[in-house]
Amino acid sequence: MGSIELVCPAGSPAMLEAAIEAGADSVYCGLRDETNARNFPGLNFDATELTRAVDFAHRKGSNVLVAINTFARAGGEDRWRASVKTAINAGADAIIAADLAVLAHVRQLSSAVRLHLSVQAAANTPEAIRFYVETFGVRRVVVPRVMSAAEIADLIKESSAEIEAFVFGGLCVMTEGRCALSSYVSGQSPNLSGVCSPPEAVSFERTSEGMISRLAGLALDKTPTGATAGYPTLCKGRFATDGDATYLFEEPTSLNAMGLLASLRDAGVKAVKIEGRQRGKAYVARVTRAFRKAIDALDRGESTAPYEHMLTDLAEGGRETEGAYNKRWR
Amino acid sequence: MMHFSEERLSARILTDLALVLRPPMEMMLNLAVKRAWRRSANAFGRLGRFQGRPYLIDPEDLPVAFELTLFEDGGGVKVVRRTRRPMGYVAEISGELMDLLALFDGSADADATFFAGGLTVRGDTGAVLALHNALEAANLRLADLLVPAALAPSLDPVLQRVVDWRRATRRTGGMPHGVH
Numbered sequence: 001m002g003s004i005e006l007v008c009p010a011g012s013p014a015m016l017e018a019a020i021e022a023g024a025d026s027v028y029c030g031l032r033d034e035t036n037a038r039n040f041p042g043l044n045f046d047a048t049e050l051t052r053a054v055d056f057a058h059r060k061g062s063n064v065l066v067a068i069n070t071f072a073r074a075g076g077e078d079r080w081r082a083s084v085k086t087a088i089n090a091g092a093d094a095i096i097a098a099d100l101a102v103l104a105h106v107r108q109l110s111s112a113v114r115l116h117l118s119v120q121a122a123a124n125t126p127e128a129i130r131f132y133v134e135t136f137g138v139r140r141v142v143v144p145r146v147m148s149a150a151e152i153a154d155l156i157k158e159s160s161a162e163i164e165a166f167v168f169g170g171l172c173v174m175t176e177g178r179c180a181l182s183s184y185v186s187g188q189s190p191n192l193s194g195v196c197s198p199p200e201a202v203s204f205e206r207t208s209e210g211m212i213s214r215l216a217g218l219a220l221d222k223t224p225t226g227a228t229a230g231y232p233t234l235c236k237g238r239f240a241t242d243g244d245a246t247y248l249f250e251e252p253t254s255l256n257a258m259g260l261l262a263s264l265r266d267a268g269v270k271a272v273k274i275e276g277r278q279r280g281k282a283y284v285a286r287v288t289r290a291f292r293k294a295i296d297a298l299d300r301g302e303s304t305a306p307y308e309h310m311l312t313d314l315a316e317g318g319r320e321t322e323g324a325y326n327k328r329w330r
Numbered sequence: 331m332m333h334f335s336e337e338r339l340s341a342r343i344l345t346d347l348a349l350v351l352r353p354p355m356e357m358m359l360n361l362a363v364k365r366a367w368r369r370s371a372n373a374f375g376r377l378g379r380f381q382g383r384p385y386l387i388d389p390e391d392l393p394v395a396f397e398l399t400l401f402e403d404g405g406g407v408k409v410v411r412r413t414r415r416p417m418g419y420v421a422e423i424s425g426e427l428m429d430l431l432a433l434f435d436g437s438a439d440a441d442a443t444f445f446a447g448g449l450t451v452r453g454d455t456g457a458v459l460a461l462h463n464a465l466e467a468a469n470l471r472l473a474d475l476l477v478p479a480a481l482a483p484s485l486d487p488v489l490q491r492v493v494d495w496r497r498a499t500r501r502t503g504g505m506p507h508g509v510h
Contacts, residue, residue, distance in 0.1 A: 041377075041460035041463065042377060042463025199454075231441075
C-alpha cells in the first residue's frame with residue numbers, strides 16, 4: 001500500500017476481483033438488500049459470495065469493507081442485524097455504518113471488527129467525530145462530499161479518527177443522509193431503501209431531438225442527440241425558471257479529484273474512495289488502475305498530471321469537476 | 331419513395347436470409363448460455379423477479395434480433411425478426427453490435443455507453459440493470475458468444491482486440507460512426 005489507501009467499489013464478485021487485480025488496497029461492497037445504499041436489481045453479494053470474496057481479497061493482500069450504511073427501518077431492524085452478523089461471520093475487515101443503532105449493534109456483537117463511519121452520517125465537525133469514536137470506537141470517518149479541501153484539512157487537525165475522502169465518481173451535491181429529493185418523487189431514497197432514483201421509477205424516451213429522462217413520470221432533462229446525458233436524479237434535473245431551462249442544483253458531472261491527491265495526502269487524509277458500485281468491471285478496472293498509477297507516482301515524488309484526464313469518458317455527462325473541494329461559496 | 335421501398339425490400343431479404351441460418355445460430359448461442367451458466371452457476375439468479383422474462387437484444391447493424399430468456403438454472407436464445415409491434419419483452423436493448431458485445435463481456439462500461447447515446451433501452455429499467463449485473467457476474471468472454479467452446483480460450487484475445495479496435499476507431503473518427 002502507498003501513502004494513501006485506495007478504496008474501490010465492488011457491486012459483485014466479478015467487480016471485486018477486477019478492482020483488486022487493478023490495484024485496490026481495499027474494496028467496499030454490500031449485501032443484497034436495503035441495508036446498503038446501492039440496493040439495485042442484480043447487484044451485491046449473498047453470504048456465501050461475501051465469504052469467498054473476503055478469502056480472495058485476503059489472499060491478494062486487500063481488505064474488504066462491508067457497507068451496512070442505510071438507516072434501519074422501524075419494525076424491520078432484524079434485516080440490519082442479520083447483515084451485521086453476515087459481515088462479521090464472513091471475516092470483513094470493517095463495517096461501514098451510519099445509523100446509531102447499527103453502530104451500536106456491531107459493537108455489541110464484536111469488539112474486534114473495525115467500524116468506519118459512512119458518508120451517510122454526514123459527520124463534518126471534530127465534535128461529531130469525537131462522539132462516534134468515544135461511543136462506538138469508530139476508527140475511520142468518510143467525510144461528506146460537500147466539504148472543501150481546506151475544511152477537511154482543518155477537520156483532520158482535530159479529528160480522533162482516520163479520514164477517508166471521495167475522489168472519483170458520482171457526486172452527491174446534497175449532504176448525504178439528509179437528502180429527500182428521490183423519496184419526494186419516487187417514494188424511495190438512499191437513506192432508507194438504498195436507492196436514489198429507483199430503476200423501476202426511471203424511464204428514458206428517445207426522440208428525433210434527443211433523450212428525455214423521467215423519474216416517476218416527471219421529466220428531469222432532455223439531452224440533445226449527440227450530447228452525453230446525466231443520471232436520472234432530481235438533483236441533476238434541468239428546470240425552467242424565468243423562462244430559462246437550467247440545472248438548478250448541479251450540472252451532470254462526476255467528481256475527479258486526482259489533481260488534489262497530493263494536497264489531500266499532505267492534509268492527512270488516510271484513504272481515498274472511488275464511487276460506483278453500480279457501474280461494472282470495466283469501470284472499476286479503469287478507474288482503479290488510473291488512481292493506482294497516480295498514487296504510486298505521487299509516492300515517487302512525481303506529478304499525477306499524466307493520469308488526470310484518463311477517465312473523462314466514464315464521467316457523468318462526460319464532464320469532471322473537483323466538486324466542493326475547491327468551493328468558494330457557502 | 332421508391333428508394334425507401336427498395337431499402338425495405340433489401341432489409342427484408344437480408345432478414346429472410348439470416349433467418350435461414352437460425353438453427354445453427356440458435357444452437358451456438360444456446361451453448362454459450364449453457365457454458366456461462368456452468369461457469370458461474372449463481373449469476374443468472376441475480377435476475378431475481380426477471381427470471382424467465384424475455385429480453386430483446388437488438389443489434390441495429392444486423393438484420394435480425396435476439397430474444398434472450400434466462401433462469402437461475404439456464405436459459406435460451408431465439409433469433410427473431412425485428413418488428414415494430416409490441417411483443418411483450420420485459421425490456422428491449424438496442425445498439426451497435428460491437429457495443430453490445432463489449433457490454434456482454436463486461437469490457438465496456440454500460441452507463442458511459444448508454445448516456446453517450448450508444449444504447450437505447452425500452453421497457454423496465456430495473457430489468458435492464460438486473461440483466462447487466464447478471465451478465466457481469468457470469469464473466470462471459472467474447473469467444474463464448476462467437477465460437478465453439480474448444481476454440482474459445484485461444485480466440486478470445488483476438489476477438490477482444492478486434493472489438494476494442496472497432497470501437498476505438500469509431501470513437502476517434504477513424505471510421506464513420508454507425509458504418510454498417
